[in-house]
Amino acid sequence: xxxxxxxxxxxxxxxxxxxxxxxxxxxxxxxxxxxxxxxxxxxxxxxxxxxxxxxxxxxxxxxxxxxxxxxxxxxxxxxxxxxxxxxxxxxxxxxxxxxxxxxxxxxxxxxxxxxxxxxxxxxxxxxxxxxxxxxxxxxxxxxxxxxxxxxxxxxxxxxxxxxxxxxxxxxxxxxxxxxxxxxxxxxxxxxxxxxxxxxxxxxxxxxxxxxxxxxxxxxxxxxxxxxxxxxxxxxxxxxxxxxxxxxxxxxxxxxxxxxxxxxxxxxxxxxxxxxxxxxxxxxxxxxxxxxxxxxxxxxxxxxxxxxxxxxxxxxxxxxxxxxxxxxxxxxxxxxxxxxxx
Amino acid sequence: xxxxxxxxxxxxxxxxxxxxxxxxxxxxxxxxxxxxxxxxxxxxxxxxxxxxxxxxxxxxxxxxxxxxxxxxxxxxxxxxxxxxxxxxxxxxxxxxxxxxxxxxxxxxxxxxxxxxxxxxxxxxxxxxxxxxxxxxxxxxxxxxxxxxxxxxxxxxxxxxxxxxxxxxxxxxxxxxxxxxxxxxxxxxxxxxxxxxxxxxxxxxxxxxxxxxxxxxxxxxxxxxxxxxxxxxxxxxxxxxxxxxxxxxxxxxxxxxxxxxxxxxxxxxxxxxxxxxxxxxxxxxxxxxxxxxxxxxxxxxxxxxxxxxxxxxxxxxxxxxxxxxxxxxxxxxxxxxxxxxxxxxxxxxxxxxxxxxxxxxxxxxxxxxxxxxxxxxxxxxxxxxxxxxxxxxxxxxxxxxxxxxxxxxxxxxxxxxxxxxxxxxxxxxxxxxxxxxxxxxxxxxxxxxxxxxxxxxxxxxxxxxxxxxxxxxxxxxxxxxxxxxxxxxxxxxxxxxxxxxxxxxxxxxxxxxxxxxxxxxxxxxxxxxxxxxxxxxxxxxxxxxxxxxxxxxxxxxxxxxxxxxxxxxxxxxxxxxxx
Numbered sequence: 042x043x044x045x046x047x048x049x050x051x052x053x054x055x056x057x058x059x060x061x062x063x064x065x066x067x068x069x070x071x072x073x074x075x076x077x078x079x080x081x082x083x084x085x086x087x088x089x090x091x092x093x094x095x096x097x098x099x100x101x102x103x104x105x106x107x108x109x110x111x112x113x114x115x116x117x118x119x120x121x122x123x124x125x126x127x128x129x130x131x132x133x134x135x136x137x138x139x140x141x142x143x144x145x146x147x148x149x150x151x152x153x154x155x156x157x158x159x160x161x162x163x164x165x166x167x168x169x170x171x172x173x174x175x176x177x178x179x180x181x182x183x184x185x186x187x188x189x190x191x192x193x194x195x196x197x198x199x200x201x202x203x204x205x206x207x208x209x210x211x212x213x214x215x216x217x218x219x220x221x222x223x224x225x226x227x228x229x230x231x232x233x234x235x236x237x238x239x240x241x242x243x244x245x246x247x248x249x250x251x252x253x254x255x256x257x258x259x260x261x262x263x264x265x266x267x268x269x270x271x272x273x274x275x276x277x278x279x280x281x282x283x284x285x286x287x288x289x290x291x292x293x294x295x296x297x298x299x300x301x302x303x304x305x306x307x308x309x310x311x312x313x314x315x316x317x318x319x320x321x322x323x324x325x326x327x328x329x330x331x332x333x334x335x336x337x338x339x340x341x342x343x344x345x346x347x348x349x350x351x352x353x354x355x356x357x358x359x360x361x362x363x364x365x366x367x368x369x370x371x372x373x374x375x376x377x378x379x380x381x382x
Numbered sequence: 383x384x385x386x387x388x389x390x391x392x393x394x395x396x397x398x399x400x401x402x403x404x405x406x407x408x409x410x411x412x413x414x415x416x417x418x419x420x421x422x423x424x425x426x427x428x429x430x431x432x433x434x435x436x437x438x439x440x441x442x443x444x445x446x447x448x449x450x451x452x453x454x455x456x457x458x459x460x461x462x463x464x465x466x467x468x469x470x471x472x473x474x475x476x477x478x479x480x481x482x483x484x485x486x487x488x489x490x491x492x493x494x495x496x497x498x499x500x501x502x503x504x505x506x507x508x509x510x511x512x513x514x515x516x517x518x519x520x521x522x523x524x525x526x527x528x529x530x531x532x533x534x535x536x537x538x539x540x541x542x543x544x545x546x547x548x549x550x551x552x553x554x555x556x557x558x559x560x561x562x563x564x565x566x567x568x569x570x571x572x573x574x575x576x577x578x579x580x581x582x583x584x585x586x587x588x589x590x591x592x593x594x595x596x597x598x599x600x601x602x603x604x605x606x607x608x609x610x611x612x613x614x615x616x617x618x619x620x621x622x623x624x625x626x627x628x629x630x631x632x633x634x635x636x637x638x639x640x641x642x643x644x645x646x647x648x649x650x651x652x653x654x655x656x657x658x659x660x661x662x663x664x665x666x667x668x669x670x671x672x673x674x675x676x677x678x679x680x681x682x683x684x685x686x687x688x689x690x691x692x693x694x695x696x697x698x699x700x701x702x703x704x705x706x707x708x709x710x711x712x713x714x715x716x717x718x719x720x721x722x723x724x725x726x727x728x729x730x731x732x733x734x735x736x737x738x739x740x741x742x743x744x745x746x747x748x749x750x751x752x753x754x755x756x757x758x759x760x761x762x763x764x765x766x767x768x769x770x771x772x773x774x775x776x777x778x779x780x781x782x783x784x785x786x787x788x789x790x791x792x793x794x795x796x797x798x799x800x801x802x803x804x805x806x807x808x809x810x811x812x813x814x815x816x817x818x819x820x821x822x823x824x825x826x827x828x829x830x831x832x833x834x835x836x837x838x839x840x841x842x843x844x845x846x847x848x849x850x851x852x853x854x855x856x857x858x859x860x861x862x863x864x865x866x867x868x869x870x871x872x873x874x875x876x877x878x879x880x881x882x883x884x885x886x887x888x889x890x891x892x893x894x895x896x897x898x899x900x901x902x903x904x905x906x907x908x909x910x911x912x913x914x915x916x917x918x919x920x921x922x923x924x925x926x927x928x929x930x931x932x933x934x935x936x937x938x939x940x941x942x943x944x945x946x947x948x949x950x951x952x953x954x955x956x957x958x959x960x
Binding site: 136 | 939
């Protein structure tokens with residue numbers, strides 16, 4: 042991917058688009074940034090040799106274009122209304138804006154395109170879609186202070202993210218539903234505080250980076266590939282599943298830390314109902330992650346007689362191991378540093 | 383290694399301590415001394431935790447006997463267990479067993495008695511399951527759980543003793559003997575003693591514990607485990623006399639004596655016969671104790687320990703020679719093939735029967751004569767004398783089966799007296815079971831009992847014994863044309879030969895309904911409703927929801943986008959018209 046010079050251009054444009062959105066001080070500028078971002082991400086996704094990714098890029102284009110159109114429409118509507126600052130919080134116009142942004146980020150009632158799309162992507166594109174592409178819409182959502190629709194979206198996101206992953210055998214769909222679930226947490230973090238959201242987002246990006254990095258190197262797309270995954274060593278398999286659990290948010294691992302922060306903030310704000318739903322759905326997520334680990338280590342512990350020697354270069358290996366170390370022991374280290382000061 | 387094995391070292395240690403105890407007890411006996419040692423372990427504010435020991439002639443004499451028998455048993459096991467890889471563990475266990483017994487003997491305190499008592503229970507479990515097979519495990523579980531009832535009773539007694547502010551029971555027995563609380567304590571202690579001494583509702587573990595190695599049986603059945611109950615009641619004897627507890631115990635122990643004697647006549651397992659005879663003798667001790675003659679109970683306890691240990695040692699030697707078979711029908715003619723062992727066997731058997739001037743004679747004869755001059759009802763009288771006859775009966779039956787006739791085991795079988803180590807162990811006890819009775823008789827009773835009986839009553843014991851022996855011979859004689867008389871009344875035979883069904887009652891009888899209800903509860907709650915309303919059902923529901931969710935996810939992009947447009951239209955609608 043990085044050998045292709047046009048891709049470098051598109052990636053740069055994509056980043057610039059997001060930055061324009063984040064830094065703009067008018068809705069029109071934000072819309073423009075979103076468009077730049079969309080139009081430069083589509084060539085990244087499409088691949089002439091793979092019609093599934095072409096299909097995915099088309100789907101992405103259609104959904105995002107629809108959302109952008111309606112966004113532009115509602116922004117104009119907002120300007121016509123002429124009383125921006127007062128009514129922005131509880132008018133139907135802002136509800137329309139919020140709906141379009143939720144559709145762009147793939148949050149729950151408008152998430153249907155997201156898992157289908159993920160199925161056609163390469164792992165690197167999937168990573169971009171799960172992390173970077175969410176920055177701009179989420180940032181715009183944070184400008185709106187509209188609780189009711191957002192709360193509905195949070196609850197639906199976590200529940201659908203949890204239940205959808207339960208029967209999943211495709212790793213990309215699994216990651217997509219996990220992303221929807223995490224998006225629910227991020228939205229609820231967003232309702233409290235922007236910096237909490239940012240912390241959550243950073244940790245989530247880090248954890249999904251480790252997983253997709255490995256998936257990408259070893260071309261893992263389905264669960265049964267994971268079970269017989271002995272190409273490097275048993276340590277690799279073990280650490281990979283630790284990362285899985287970390288992403289799910291099992292307490293001794295790093296993934297629990299952002300959840301911990303959100304839990305604490307929600308308790309301070311007396312949002313017990315929302316918190317309960319978040320936690321219950323995360324338990325379901327944890328359940329199926331644990332079930333996968335259980336199968337991988339005990340029930341389906343088989344080895345292939347043949348070995349595919351996939352070369353992993355030294356740099357990637359070191360990167361992976363350092364990141365895994367952080368992901369597994371990060372919570373301990375943060376607590377220790379915290380107690381030092 | 384040959385001369386300094388763990389057996390030899392333990393033997394030397396134990397025998398020297400035993401001798402010391404014996405001479406101390408002589409000194410205490412002569413000077414009528416009692417030493418009460420109290421060691422304050424820790425004292426905190428007004429509360430002091432103390433360890434107390436009571437040394438009088440009784441505890442010292444009993445201790446010397448226990449130590450002597452255990453030293454000889456360990457000496458004997460050096461050869462008996464010589465092929466065993468775990469012999470070190472075995473000897474350690476036996477030593478721990480003896481240690482628990484010591485703690486039990488010298489403590490006048492209910493808490494430290496419980497320590498020794500629990501130690502006995504635990505180590506006896508480990509010893510019974512020493513040969514690791516299913517039968518041993520079952521026997522061990524039966525033993526441990528039967529004894530656990532006694533442990534619980536002792537714990538409850540400790541809880542009741544809290545009323546008095548101290549657990550040194552000897553200070554309170556006489557003063558408080560008319561109080562209700564003391565009666566409760568007494569009955570709980572009696573319950574504990576009955577489990578340990580295998581009195582009637584709890585008898586079934588004693589023959590089952592024969593799964594232990596033979597040296598352990600020799601130790602357990604002669605002087606340690608089963609006599610712990612008798613010894614405890616000897617210490618509590620004040621509470622038994624002149625109360626309903628004594629009467630109750632007299633009835634139960636008499637029945638135990640009768641039941642065991644009867645059962646031994648139907649048994650074909652060598653060790654089980656001896657175990658049942660132990661049970662019978664325990665019943666005798668308990669019954670004379672419940673009539674208030676605690677010194678006689680102690681006397682019989684000591685003499686019985688001597689010849690019973692010898693009997694078990696001989697049985698062990700015989701079992702070795704019979705290729706580990708314990709069935710007496712396969713034996714026969716052993717007096718020709720292993721004369722020295724047979725001599726020991728016969729001496730101890732005769733001592734058990736009460737043959738004049740052997741060890742058992744002095745204690746048993748005196749007990750029976752005391753019974754005759756006491757106030758006693760007809761039923762108990764019958765139990766005493768009939769059981770005495772039965773003892774002689776099964777002893778002679780045993781001798782007839784094993785010592786006379788021809789060998790009925792496999793044809794190519796080399797029989798000989800066992801090695802010199804085992805024989806030496808037996809010789810020591812042989813001497814003691816000949817002279818022990820008269821020696822103890824002269825030591826324990828400074829003034830002889832005055833016994834005055836009519837002529838025929840005096841001869842009753844002798845007559846009962848002779849008749850019993852004759853009967854034992856007659857029921858055992860069989861030839862080719864004999865009708866098997868035990869099959870005529872098969873149900874009665876079954877009843878009497880299986881200890882009055884007690885092994886069934888105390889295993890299946892106890893566990894049958896709880897196990898069934900447990901299964902029902904487990905099936906309908908643990909694996910039924912609570913699974914249904916708990917994890918499994920929730921899991922199924924979630925899977926169903928997940929499947930339903932995927933119907934919606936069926937890649938209909940057009941519909942999704944249309945729905946979004948409709949949603950926006952609705953919002954715009956509201957925007958325009960609200």
